[in-house]
Amino acid sequence: MPFWQKRNILPHLNNIKPAVLTVGGWFDAEDLYGPLNIYKTIEKTSPGAKNTIIMGPWGHGDWAGEKGKSTHNHIYFGDSISTFYQKDIERNFFAFYLKDAGKNELPEAYMFDTGKKQWEKFEQWPPEHIPPVQLYFGQNGRLSVNKPLDEKAVFAYTSDPAKPVPYRSQTEGLTFTPRAFMSDDQREASRRPDVLTFETDTLADAVTIAGEILAKLKVAMSGTDGDFIVKLIDVYPNNHPNYEHNAKNIVMGGYQQLVRSEVFRGRFRNSFSNPEPFVPGQVTDVNVPLQDILHTFKKGHRIMIQVHSTWFPYIDRNPQKYVENIYKADEKDFIKS
Template sequence: MKNYKVLILFWSFLGSSLLAFSQATDFVSSNYEKSEYQIPMRDGIKLHTVVYTPKDQSKKYPFVMQRTPYSAGPYGEGKMKTLLGPSEKMMQDGYIFVYQDVRGRWMSEGEYDNMRPTVPVRKKGSKEIDESTDTFDSIEWLLKNINNHNGKFGQWGISYPGFYSAASLPFAHPALKAVSPQAPIGDFYFDDFHHNGAYFLSYWVATSVFGYQHDGPTDKPWYSMVNTGTKDAYQFFFFIVSLKNADQYYGEDNFFWTQLKENPDYNEFWQKRSIIPHLNDVKPAVMTVGGWFDAEDLYGPLTIYKTIEKNNPNTYNTLVMGPWSHGDWARESGQQQVSNIYFGDSISTWYQHHVEAEFFEHFLKGPADGKTNLPEAYVFDTGNKEWRMFDAWPPKEASERIYFPHANGKLNTQIPMGNESSTFVSDPSKPVPYSPDIKFNFTPRKYMADDQRFAARRPDVLVFETDVLEEDVTLAGEILAKLMVSTTETDADWIVKLVDVFPPDTPDHERVQQGTHLSNYHMMVRSEVIRGRYRENFSEPKPFVSGEKTSVPLQLQDVMHTFKKGHKIQIQIQSTWFPLIDRNPQKYVENIFKADDSDFIKATHKVYHDAENPTAIHVQVLK
């Protein structure tokens, strides 16, 4: 009966989706005209730009632009997008929508550069280029060559286009009034391909997308994805062992793979690609958007918002964090769910109508005085499953609380007594999986709220949990794990997971994954990794001294989650997380990308709970 209901829901959703698709297509062709241009930049390179202009010429419209490495198509006369702008609502409200292929991608000229460095100083008459200058030159041309506009520009984008939105902020064109970086990459060493020095193996297949130049403008893909020959990612990467064996799939012609291999540390190559240091003197209004379960870009939105807030106190700057995985807010699936956790209905549509559309309407069509009636921070409590509004993020009213793991598996606010420790053996030949599922993800998403019971029951995962909570505990803000550890070898990764343990009597809903129950479900709320060699400095790796007690600080990303009465708060600590991240040999080598297979060895790790310098989890709690 349950499967029958699911089938009915599926066909109902499919039918409504096809109808909506058809209606959106008809709306675009009936209400917009499309033109394509090659816009010259200051260095002579031309960028392919597609402009959709409302047919109704009775009023003037602002521009809303997206710059993308993923194609501004469809290309050619009569070929139209099915949906324009950030949402159907904005498409119906009426804007001049602009899509542009960034240089070196698709129909644009030039050479592509991943996270192209920002030129920090503008010299008059200089032909130096970056994404800011390309945005500036494009806006200048469009203002002069497109009719019936009101002189105002907005920009938005999700993921990589989110980075291009953030990159428009330094030295912004005066006409750029409102920018919404959504799931933006802030720094490629902390988003997507790396987290705190650990290489995210789960994005390895995406290296094809970003690693090849093309000979000139093209409307067809010039790259192909690796054929792994299996749907089992664990098995595929397990047999590769060292990353140097992956060279058989990516040769020297893949420039991004070469860059990854040759720059394992946070050196100048990565540092100059970060947009974070350039977010000064920001003039446009900014609304940064992210998802609490965004496995790809969670560092970016939080760090970009906080940096703009710190460096530009007079700039209109807001944050929206919802119960979404990567980009969920741009689509409507009816029920919002990540893994087995259901958060509510039509959350994305509510955001599109009452937050996103309001932001652009105010600054591009309205008074633009900053009185939007939107809060400083709209954040979703993923435990209580409700929106919260704050006048600052993290909330000013949140206070610090420290949880201490104990050798008996307890987690509480009492400082450990004596000199105890917890020990486990980390074996690279038997790494801890990051998910109970067997699949090959282009980029993973579901694991961010997955059931962690499979990991908690392994001997190489330490588990610490509170007693059953007698009242709600709301964590709101930053999390810092101050680990005190040692290893019998000279290198190690450290993974910390914050888990919400549900009560045994929690009922299932009809969309729970087959074979899983919410009874005693271990919901992952937040998780992060640090490559231990970077514990003191991401630019200067340092081996561990065998057996020496060592401090390893690990900053997890922010959280907004209520652990309800009757639940338990759990911390898991482990050293492998496969194949989400690559395996650490645990024998210190200069460059893990070039390690030999024989370098991968077992190690015994300790987590200390002594009275003087205990392992501690620092959180922010709302009373």
């Protein structure tokens, strides 16, 4: 059994009896997968358990502290959000279940909408009353909401491992785990020829997306391996004011805020245990699951999708020529595709 399966806690979450409060941050670069899937697994395996999930506008562990102004990178979400969680959610949960004090009035899911910048309560996650949203690519960078466009349209770019797409909009020094990129500005990437960018018209009405996301790609390549980075982005109006904490070089008007992203190494498209190369020129399905969000794209904003194949140095470069172990790839294995 691979090491990553041996360390997986999810198969052990069966017949859960105690009340569970799972807390996570929408911008947790270290473990966004954990809280979401702990909650979902307990829902499946222990339907009678008191199972609650909280997701706030935090990075890893940020709910445990308080800075006054609740920000992530360039984005301001409100004041004292962690204090609200600690006093109104966490304290009440433990008082009720450990001290038999007070009332348990928590909803099943207490989730922060990162677009509206407010808390929402739901009796299940994902919520049933928020309809699913489908986004479609079109010619000339068009992105359509719930309306299919030309299914035969083809979009092309050349990915060069020697000129990778940076993962940040600003230079960032060596750090244990990069965090700021999770909500970073994507304007630099959207100008690159090796990034496919699709954008809606200015929204006449707000659009809320809640829950998991699946990007269904049909790809063909000249190489035999490739990565696929998919990004969901909120494009701010050009007249959006700066936040108080923004540095002088940050302009929030026209800001392209990363809402959710995922990287998928194409060789694992059919199995994480049995990688396989691509056949050059052959159209192949690559489904990229993106983790949950609760985000309202406001009226006057636009929705953007980006697709590309490098994101350096956050993600190591794929040679784009299939080799058994990319960490042992030679210089000649790194090719344009």
